[in-house]
Amino acid sequence: MKRPDTFDVCVIGTGAGGGTMIRELTAAGFRVVALQRGPYLRNQDFVSDDELTTARLFSPDQIETWRPDENSPAERGRFNYVAHCVGGTMTIWGAWNWRFRPDEFRVLSTEGPVPGASVADWPVQYEELEPYYERAEWDFGVAGDAGANLFGPPRKRGFPNPPIPERTAARRFGIGGARLGYHPFPTPMAINTQPYGSRAGCLYGGACSGFGCPMGAKATTLSVSVPKAEASGLLDLRPHSLAFEITLGKHGYARSVRYLDQETGGEREVFARHIVVAGNAIGTPHLLQMSMSGAFPDGLGNSSGLVGRNLMFHMVVQASYVIDEPAHGFAGLETHKAIDDLHPSDPSRGFIRGGVVIEANFPQKQPLAYALVSHAGYGNGGPAWGSEFKDYLRKFPRIAGAAALLEDLPMEENRIDLNPHVTDAYGLPAPRITHRQHPNDLAMAAWYEKRLLEIADAAGGQESWIPITVTAEQPMKGGSHLMGTCRMGTDPERSVVDRWCRSHDVPNLWIVDGSVFPTSAGYNPTLTILANAYRVADHFVAEAKKGAL
Numbered sequence: 001m002k003r004p005d006t007f008d009v010c011v012i013g014t015g016a017g018g019g020t021m022i023r024e025l026t027a028a029g030f031r032v033v034a035l036q037r038g039p040y041l042r043n044q045d046f047v048s049d050d051e052l053t054t055a056r057l058f059s060p061d062q063i064e065t066w067r068p069d070e071n072s073p074a075e076r077g078r079f080n081y082v083a084h085c086v087g088g089t090m091t092i093w094g095a096w097n098w099r100f101r102p103d104e105f106r107v108l109s110t111e112g113p114v115p116g117a118s119v120a121d122w123p124v125q126y127e128e129l130e131p132y133y134e135r136a137e138w139d140f141g142v143a144g145d146a147g148a149n150l151f152g153p154p155r156k157r158g159f160p161n162p163p164i165p166e167r168t169a170a171r172r173f174g175i176g177g178a179r180l181g182y183h184p185f186p187t188p189m190a191i192n193t194q195p196y197g198s199r200a201g202c203l204y205g206g207a208c209s210g211f212g213c214p215m216g217a218k219a220t221t222l223s224v225s226v227p228k229a230e231a232s233g234l235l236d237l238r239p240h241s242l243a244f245e246i247t248l249g250k251h252g253y254a255r256s257v258r259y260l261d262q263e264t265g266g267e268r269e270v271f272a273r274h275i276v277v278a279g280n281a282i283g284t285p286h287l288l289q290m291s292m293s294g295a296f297p298d299g300l301g302n303s304s305g306l307v308g309r310n311l312m313f314h315m316v317v318q319a320s321y322v323i324d325e326p327a328h329g330f331a332g333l334e335t336h337k338a339i340d341d342l343h344p345s346d347p348s349r350g351f352i353r354g355g356v357v358i359e360a361n362f363p364q365k366q367p368l369a370y371a372l373v374s375h376a377g378y379g380n381g382g383p384a385w386g387s388e389f390k391d392y393l394r395k396f397p398r399i400a401g402a403a404a405l406l407e408d409l410p411m412e413e414n415r416i417d418l419n420p421h422v423t424d425a426y427g428l429p430a431p432r433i434t435h436r437q438h439p440n441d442l443a444m445a446a447w448y449e450k451r452l453l454e455i456a457d458a459a460g461g462q463e464s465w466i467p468i469t470v471t472a473e474q475p476m477k478g479g480s481h482l483m484g485t486c487r488m489g490t491d492p493e494r495s496v497v498d499r500w501c502r503s504h505d506v507p508n509l510w511i512v513d514g515s516v517f518p519t520s521a522g523y524n525p526t527l528t529i530l531a532n533a534y535r536v537a538d539h540f541v542a543e544a545k546k547g548a549l
Contacts, residue, residue: 007033007236010257010272012243012287015088016529017513018278019221019229020136024537026232028544033236033270034229035259037283038084040239041091041222046212061262063424064282066433066477069413074432076422079478080282081210086239087222089280089480090526094209094334095190095218097142098356098523099133099531101153102126103345104407107519111345111352117409117438118310120518123490123499124532126153132531132538140219140530141196144188151183151340161193165204169327169400170336173359176459177339187338187358190219190527199223204332206365209480241268244428246275246291246300246509254300254509260426274508274540274549278533281311281482281515285416286431288486301503306496308417310410310487311435312520313479315355315470317445318362318403319452321461327400329361335403342404342451343522351443355406355522357451362401370396402455404448407522409438410484436475445470481525486515501536508549512536 008030011018018034025032062084065074082089103110105122113119134157136142143161163186166174174184191208192201202217216223229235240262247269249255256271277284285308289299299307335358343354371393383389419432437445449466456464470476489495492504501516503509512533514525521528543549 004269004271007031007270007272009033009274009276010035010270011276011278012257013088013278013280013283013513014086014221014226014237015090015278015280015513016221016526017533018276019087019090019225020530020533021276021278021512021537022229022235023221023225024534025540026229026234028541029234030544031234032229033272034238035241035243035257035270036084036086036088036237036239037242037262038086038239040086040237041212043214043216046214061425063422063430064433064478065419065422065430066435068434068436068475070434074419074422075477079433080482081478081480082280082282082482086226086237087220090220091212091222092210093220093526096335096358096524097137097140097144097188097190097527099153099155100126100521100523100528101343104519104521104523107353114352114409114440116411117440118412119409120487120489120494122518123488124535129528129531129535130154130156132534133527135534136527136530140190140224141192141199142188142190142219143193145186148185149338149340151343159188161196164189164191164193164333164336167328167332167336168325169323169329169361170359172323172327172400172459173402173455174337176455176457179458180454182339182341184337184339187335189333189335191333192217192219202333206330206332206361208334242426243279243287244290244426246277246287248293248295248300248506252295252506254506274510276510276512278511278513280513281485282416282431282433284511284513284515285485286418289416289418290428296505301496301505301509303505304493304496306412306487306494308415308485309412310484310518311414311416311433312408312410312483312517313435313476314481314520315406315408315437315441315445315476316403316479317406317449317452317470318360318401318467319449319456319464320399320401320467321456321459321464322395322398323400323460324398324462326397329399329401330365330367332361335360339455342448349447351440351447353407353409353440353444353522355404355444355448357402357404357448357455360401360403362403367396370399400456400459400461402452404452405522405524406441406444406448407520408441410519411438414484416485433478435477437470437472442470442472481514481520483514483517483520483525486511487518488516489518500539501532510536510540
């Protein structure tokens with residue numbers, strides 16, 4: 001009987017963490033097999049002529065369940081903004097690109113213990129990540145003005161691309177912010193403002209978040225990392241491959257990955273000396289929990305009991321306002337301008353931590369999306385028919401928007417586990433999300449809503465409103481920024497992986513995605529996932545050269 005081929009590394013997931021690991025490990029000479037749930041789409045697959053078919057989330061078979069607490073029944077639906085395709089969710093990201101502030105790696109030291117929350121310091125600090133932030137910015141061609149954010153973290157090098165041009169909505173947002181004494185600046189974006197490397201410059205069509213880029217101007221692992229890994233000749237990329245179990249071999253080492261071929265329905269198995277999981281903060285614990293054995297009855301690598309715990313979604317609050325000229329909010333990118341003055345933590349507000357405020361085009365990106373927002377709550381309960389609804393639609397050309405992306409606190413009760421009552425199309429247990437907001441999150445959201453309305457008023461808004469408000473009675477059921485659930489730390493009893501994202505329990509198991517974040521910060525997480533993946537890959541290669549893996 002022929003002995004099965006054994007790869008150096010199996011990487012599960014090709015998004016920000018997995019795609020970076022694939023590129024770096026093949027560049028170092030490792031033979032890598034990559035498993036990705038969903039198809040391998042190219043630029044031409046993203047071309048269409050209307051928003052109904054252009055906005056593609058590429059996960060038709062995704063099933064999730066959600067409940068606010070362990071005493072409530074779980075609803076069934078789709079609660080998270082993810083894409084199952086080569087490149088992962090980064091394929092459809094909005095490309096806002098932030099470095100975390102130094103204090104965001106030291107929340108426990110900075111704030112002290114918080115009742116009801118499981119805040120912790122990262123085992124990695126900003127200074128260690130700084131060169132990897134720079135590397136990610138230059139590999140992915142981030143556009144921005146390096147000195148413009150007075151409240152951002154220190155940096156040693158500028159951005160590789162000039163900042164994005166200003167649209168009318170951004171100009172008015174900047175005027176409003178300046179009138180209130182704030183310091184507006186161009187939002188750093190991983191979208192080309194000019195040709196960069198082999199990728200074209202952006203045409204500012206407005207379809208970024210939720211959309212694949214038909215030009216490759218948006219930097220993703222699909223457009224940047226995967227092609228370089230494929231060119232190495234050392235990558236065996238397997239799309240339509242849904243991993244459902246990591247098996248354990250002798251001496252407590254991971255041995256193989258079992259997966260479903262989504263095209264044929266057959267089961268497959270691939271063997272590797274090291275396994276890197278990068279399936280996001282829901283997919284990763286879901287896979288580990290399905291990988292039960294006598295050694296790990298609660299899931300692979302889960303001796304701490306923390307696999308799936310400390311799930312975090314960023315709080316995002318929004319305001320819309322009508323100005324007296326065409327706002328052009330539907331053109332350009334997701335955001336063009338930002339304000340960070342309110343980010344530093346200030347307990348005198350009645351809460352700790354903070355976040356970044358941006359000019360945003362969420363509800364007015366396309367006419368249909370704008371119309372549907374009325375159903376979600378124009379003024380928290382708006383019209384869906386008749387003359388009032390028509391009046392709402394007529395405002396579309398003059399709508400501008402603002403949003404705040406806010407740090408939320410981790411809580412161990414917020415978690416992912418296997419739903420014992422619901423299975424997906426393949427017969428696998430669906431992930432069950434248990435999540436509610438900490439009171440600190442709700443107080444922060446209410447305070448920032450008032451600040452957004454003040455900016456709208458100062459920008460000359462003729463009317464303004466908060467489209468959707470998150471409250472204890474109306475909780476946030478999911479999000480696009482998935483963090484926590486496989487916490488990184490030095491104590492094996494209080495974390496899942498070590499500072500190098502290597503399992504405390506299984507020496508050849510690595511987790512390299514947002515699930516390792518101990519806290520969420522008040523910025524989008526993707527650049528930090530990228531930077532951390534570069535850091536882990538460098539460590540992996542260095543240890544391999546020493547024979548220490």
